[in-house]
Amino acid sequence: MLSVQNLSKSFGGVQATRDVSIDFPDGSLTAIIGPNGAGKTTFFNLISGAIRPDAGKVVFAGQDIVGRSSLEVVRLGMARAFQVAALFPSLTVKDAVTAAVTSHQRKSWTLLQRFPLEGTQHRTDEILELLGLSSKANTLSRNLSHGDQKLLDIGLALAMDPKVLLLDEPTAGMGPDERWRMIGKVQHLWEVKKMTVLFIEHDMDIVFKIAQAIHVLKYGAVLAQGTADEIRRNQDVIDAYLGTDHHLAHAAGQE
Amino acid sequence: MKSGVLRDLAVGAVLVALLLVLPILFPKPALRDFLIYVMAYGLLAMSLNLLVGLTGLVSFGHAAFFASGAYMFGLLMQSGTVGIPVAMLATVGGTAVLALVIGAICVRLKEIYFSFITLAFQMFIHSIILTWVSLTGGDQGLRGGIPRPPFLGIDLNDAMTLYVFCVVVFILCIAIMRQVWRSPFGFTLRMIRDNPTRANFLGADVVRVKLGIFVLAGSMASVGGVLLALFVSGAYPEFGFWTTSGEAIFMIMLGGSQLFIGPVIGAVLLRLLDHFVTIYTDHHGLVLGAVILVIVLGLRQGVADYIVDWLERRRETRAAAASVASEKGAA
Numbered sequence: 001m002l003s004v005q006n007l008s009k010s011f012g013g014v015q016a017t018r019d020v021s022i023d024f025p026d027g028s029l030t031a032i033i034g035p036n037g038a039g040k041t042t043f044f045n046l047i048s049g050a051i052r053p054d055a056g057k058v059v060f061a062g063q064d065i066v067g068r069s070s071l072e073v074v075r076l077g078m079a080r081a082f083q084v085a086a087l088f089p090s091l092t093v094k095d096a097v098t099a100a101v102t103s104h105q106r107k108s109w110t111l112l113q114r115f116p117l118e119g120t121q122h123r124t125d126e127i128l129e130l131l132g133l134s135s136k137a138n139t140l141s142r143n144l145s146h147g148d149q150k151l152l153d154i155g156l157a158l159a160m161d162p163k164v165l166l167l168d169e170p171t172a173g174m175g176p177d178e179r180w181r182m183i184g185k186v187q188h189l190w191e192v193k194k195m196t197v198l199f200i201e202h203d204m205d206i207v208f209k210i211a212q213a214i215h216v217l218k219y220g221a222v223l224a225q226g227t228a229d230e231i232r233r234n235q236d237v238i239d240a241y242l243g244t245d246h247h248l249a250h251a252a253g254q255e
Numbered sequence: 256m257k258s259g260v261l262r263d264l265a266v267g268a269v270l271v272a273l274l275l276v277l278p279i280l281f282p283k284p285a286l287r288d289f290l291i292y293v294m295a296y297g298l299l300a301m302s303l304n305l306l307v308g309l310t311g312l313v314s315f316g317h318a319a320f321f322a323s324g325a326y327m328f329g330l331l332m333q334s335g336t337v338g339i340p341v342a343m344l345a346t347v348g349g350t351a352v353l354a355l356v357i358g359a360i361c362v363r364l365k366e367i368y369f370s371f372i373t374l375a376f377q378m379f380i381h382s383i384i385l386t387w388v389s390l391t392g393g394d395q396g397l398r399g400g401i402p403r404p405p406f407l408g409i410d411l412n413d414a415m416t417l418y419v420f421c422v423v424v425f426i427l428c429i430a431i432m433r434q435v436w437r438s439p440f441g442f443t444l445r446m447i448r449d450n451p452t453r454a455n456f457l458g459a460d461v462v463r464v465k466l467g468i469f470v471l472a473g474s475m476a477s478v479g480g481v482l483l484a485l486f487v488s489g490a491y492p493e494f495g496f497w498t499t500s501g502e503a504i505f506m507i508m509l510g511g512s513q514l515f516i517g518p519v520i521g522a523v524l525l526r527l528l529d530h531f532v533t534i535y536t537d538h539h540g541l542v543l544g545a546v547i548l549v550i551v552l553g554l555r556q557g558v559a560d561y562i563v564d565w566l567e568r569r570r571e572t573r574a575a576a577a578s579v580a581s582e583k584g585a586a
Binding site: 091102 | 441450458
C-alpha cells in the first residue's frame, strides 16, 4: 500500500532525510522512533505532500505521489494528525467533525442546503463515538482539555476515511496514565478500522507494547528496523538512542 | 435543520414588516432616506463581513465593488438600452467578473499582504474612475442623473416605490448571505478562517474556496452600489475611495463580526452617529473616532457580539446557579 523508496530531503546544509526506504504493509501498525531532530516529522511532511522531497519515491495506492499537493494526497486516502493539535478553535467538536466529513464527501461547496447535511450525521456520530467524544459534541474546540484536543485532531483525520493514517506523536504532552488511554484508543481504532497506521512516539514502553514494526531514525537515516524484540536487542539502537535510558537498557538486559 | 430555515424566514418577515411599517408610521422623507442609506451601506458591510468575519480575509478594498456596482449600473441606465432589472443583473455579473480577476491575484496572499493588495486594487480602480473623465465624469461623478424607466408596472420615480424596491432587494441579498452563512460552504469558510493549513489537509481547496467567497462578496457589494446609485441618481468617485472601505470596516467593528446581522447594526449605528453628530459639530470625525476607540478598547468586540456573549454568560451562570440550587434542594 505505502512504500517509500530512497527518500532524501535537505534544508540548506542540513540533511533532514537521507535515503530512507521503508515498506508499510497493508493494515500494519508501525512506529517511527528516534531522538529529537531525527527527521521524524519531516518524514511525515514528505509522505503527506506538505514538503517535496529532493529525491526518491513515495508509492501509495499504486502510484508515485511525489509532487502531488497535500490536497491530492488527502483525497487519495492518506490523512494525518499533528504533533500540536491542529483544530478549528471557534467550532464545536461536532461542527468541526461534520465540516470535515462534508469536505470528505466533496460537498464543501454546497450552497443551497443548510449545514449539517443529512448524509453526514451518521458518520460524525460514529467518529465521536469511536473516540469517546460524544459527550463533548457541543463543546467549543478551544475549550477542550489537551487530551481531548489530540483526540479531536485524530477525529478530523478519521473523517477523511483514510487508508493510511499518520499520527505525529499522539501522546505528546500527556501524563503517563493519559498516554496509555490515548494509545489504547489508537490501537482500538486500528483494529476496528483496519487502516495502515504510522505513528511517531517517544515513549518506548508504548512503542514496544503495541507496534508491529518499529523504524528507528537517526540524523535522517534509518538506523534500524524490526519488531519490538529486535529493536530492543539492537546494539546500534541501544548505543545511539536507548543507551542513556537505564530503565530500558535494564529491561533489554532481562530478555 | 428545517427549524433553522423557518426561524430565518420568520426573522426575515419581521424585518420586512418593520422596514415597511416604519416610513408609514413616521412619514417624514428623512427617515426613508436614512433607511435607504443604511440598506445600501449595510449591504456593503454585510458582504465585507463574509470575508472578514466568516473567512478571516480582511479586505481593505471592498468598496471597489461597491463603486463598480454604482458606475456599471449608472452607465448602463444612461445608455438607455436596457431596463432596470437587466441593468442590475448585468452589473452584478460584471462585478463578479471583475472580482474574479482581482480575487484570483489577491487570495493567494495571506493576512496583511492580502489586505494591502486589495487596497492597491481599490486605489487602482479609484484612479481609473478619476482619470477616465469622458466615461465617468471624473471627480464630478456620473452626471446627468440616472433615468428610472418604469418596468413591470413599477415606477421607481415615486419615492415610496423606490423605498419598497430597496427593501425587497436588500432583504433578498440578506437572505442569500444568510444562506451562505449557514450552508456547508459557510462552514468550509469557518474552517479556513480558523486554520487554513488544517482545512487543506482535510481536503478543502483553500485558494479556490477563498476565490469563491471573494467573488460572491464582491457581487453582493455591487448590489449595495446599485441601490445607492438609484437613490442619489448618480455615482461618485468617493464610492470607491478607501474611506468607504474604511467605513464598512468600522461598521463591522461597531456592530460585530460573529453575529450574522452585526454589520447592519453597525451600519445603523454609524449612520446615526454621522447624522446626529454633524448637526452639532463640524468635527464629527473626532467624535466618531472617540466612539470607536471606546468600543474597541472597552468592549474589545462589536456591540452585537458583546451582547450575544453577555447573554450567553448570563445563561451559563444561571444554569450553574440552578443546578447548585437543585443539588441543595435534593440534599
